[in-house]
Amino acid sequence: MELHVQGTGPAAPFLSARDLFETEHDLSLPVRVRLRDDPDERTWAGHYDDRHVLNISRRAASSAMARELALHEFAHMARYEEDHPSHVQSIEEALYLALAGRDVERRKLAHCFQIANHMKDIYADDITLSVGPGEKLLSYLESSLAAAIADRARATPRDDFERVTTGADPDITAVNAAFALALAERNDIIDEDHRLYDLADAAAVDAPSVDADEFRTRFRELGHDPDPSGYRRHLVQATRSYVDGDGPAAD
Structure with missing residues (x-):
């Protein structure tokens, strides 16, 4: 699973979520994590022909739930790829x-x-x-x-x-x-x-x-x-x- 974290902020929660996700699942398309400045930015995933994009605020990325939020969005990406x-x-x-x-x-x-x-x-x-x-x-x-x-x-x-x-x-x-x-x-x-x-x-x-x-x-x-x-x-x-x-x- 290819993962790129873009923007200034913690990468560890996303890498940890990827490692956990890969114990049983994988994604065909690369994932780009975009860290947003707006603290009220909701966490959401966009799906494109050549990539997935995880949008998340820096505040959420620094929270205790960061790994779980990322894992949840990776799961959405997996469902999208399997045409669920x-x-x-x-x-x-x-x-x-x-x-x-x-x-x-x-x-x-x-x-x-x-x-x-x-x-x-x-x-x-x-x-x-x-x-x-x-x-x-x-x-x-x-x-x-x-x-x-x-x-x-x-x-x-x-x-x-x-x-x-x-x-x-x-x-x-x-x-x-x-x-x-x-x-x-x-x-x-x-x-x-x-x-x-x-x-x-x-x-x-x-x-x-x-x-x-x-x-x-x-x-x-x-x-x-x-x-x-x-x-x-x-x-x-x-x-x-x-x-x-x-x-x-x-x-």
Whole structure:
């Protein structure tokens, strides 16, 4: 696996991630790591005919999660090279199939893209967690979800609905929580008494129109080797479930 780190900053996390990745996988195309000045630059990978490009801020490259972030992006590159349906299926096409004839809020549409990216991440992290430990990823999922949930005590139960979280959009926060649990359970990196379960419960209470358990099951049970039509069908179903959601079914 050919790796080039461009820009001033640490190279060690990327070299370490490469060594770990190469224990079970390889990439045909070279990887260029571009260290960005903007501390808020998100970490993302670009795929081209002759190379992959990993874009990451210097701050992220110097963080405790740097190796894990790089390993995660290498996994996306591997899925792209193998033409995995999750990485070559057009999200726009799937959303068009799912939402044709529907009037969808702009925020909901943005959330649908995020759900599609969660499905891509599930398949990338099947690779990530097959070669590396999951402790840091689990801590990252926990802290990210906690940051999206308000630091206020759970409201006393009452007949009318009262939010127990504030700030982040409650609907997509509930889906994000379902994704985090699904990823952890799918790869067996979480204990049943982990705090992530309590955080996910709080997120679900604030999103009565979202069936969080359904999304958790949907993400966790994604087939490991889907065909293109099957994957597209799952993406369409997930999109419709979110947009048309009426919340959990009554017992």
